[in-house]
Amino acid sequence: MKKAIISILNLFLIIMLLTISILVIISNTVLKKSYIETSLEKSGFYDELNIAIQNEFDIYLAQAGIKSGALKNLYTIEELKSDISNTLDAIYNSKTINVISSFMKEKIKSKLQTYTNNAEAIAINLTNVYNKKVVISSKHINAIGPKFEKMVSMIKMGIIVIAIVFSIILVIVCAIIGNFKVIINNIGILLVSSGLLDIILKILIGSKFSYIFLLNQAFSTGIIYIINNIVDKIMSIGIGATVIGIVFIICGNFKETKNNKEMEN
Numbered sequence: 001m002k003k004a005i006i007s008i009l010n011l012f013l014i015i016m017l018l019t020i021s022i023l024v025i026i027s028n029t030v031l032k033k034s035y036i037e038t039s040l041e042k043s044g045f046y047d048e049l050n051i052a053i054q055n056e057f058d059i060y061l062a063q064a065g066i067k068s069g070a071l072k073n074l075y076t077i078e079e080l081k082s083d084i085s086n087t088l089d090a091i092y093n094s095k096t097i098n099v100i101s102s103f104m105k106e107k108i109k110s111k112l113q114t115y116t117n118n119a120e121a122i123a124i125n126l127t128n129v130y131n132k133k134v135v136i137s138s139k140h141i142n143a144i145g146p147k148f149e150k151m152v153s154m155i156k157m158g159i160i161v162i163a164i165v166f167s168i169i170l171v172i173v174c175a176i177i178g179n180f181k182v183i184i185n186n187i188g189i190l191l192v193s194s195g196l197l198d199i200i201l202k203i204l205i206g207s208k209f210s211y212i213f214l215l216n217q218a219f220s221t222g223i224i225y226i227i228n229n230i231v232d233k234i235m236s237i238g239i240g241a242t243v244i245g246i247v248f249i250i251c252g253n254f255k256e257t258k259n260n261k262e263m264e265n
Helices: 002-027 033-043 045-063 077-092 102-112 119-135 138-177 180-205 217-264
Strands: none
Touching: 002 138, 002 180, 002 217, 033 045, 033 077, 033 217, 045 077, 045 119, 045 217, 077 119, 077 138, 102 119, 119 138, 138 180, 180 217
């Protein structure tokens, strides 16, 4: 009966360890604006987005009988990054985003005035093209902010609650076991089991998300990088937990061997 209770409690502890490791990774990655911005930079997202915007500009200009490249150097990559940052602010800091870019419209209008008498209308349409690429949908982005903020609070609270429950159950298991050597072994087994599950999760996911396509190539590139990065972090935690667990098991067995030798003498 005692062993059955310990086995059941250990199963709960392993599940909670796995859950906490994943939630902590999520909390320190996708729930942080700085992480997203760094990931977008490393993934080449901004360059991909710039190419997509320029291509749509050129297609629209060609349909209007204006030569390709008429809007070259309309904005810098840094300005594009700043606009993306404003979009992320709307999500992460629950700010309202305004997609009416009169400054962008005036810049487009100024560049096109030498090519057409319809510069005003074209400038409005191309500004909308730019905004849709940068913001996707102001309606949805503005609605996400409050919900995202609530989700962040729930995840942080979840980590605390699970950590408290984990600690209580671990104390109960230790109290039931009673023997220090067996406790060390048990903790080692918990860490190894949780670590191996992390590693298996990485293997199962593998590169399955390397070819996903969402909205556009730029967005897909950023998402793929973030997913792969998070999975790599899960793998790292899994390896770390497994190594530490093995050390705990070795220490427990070493103590047992040492005690046995002392008893023989």
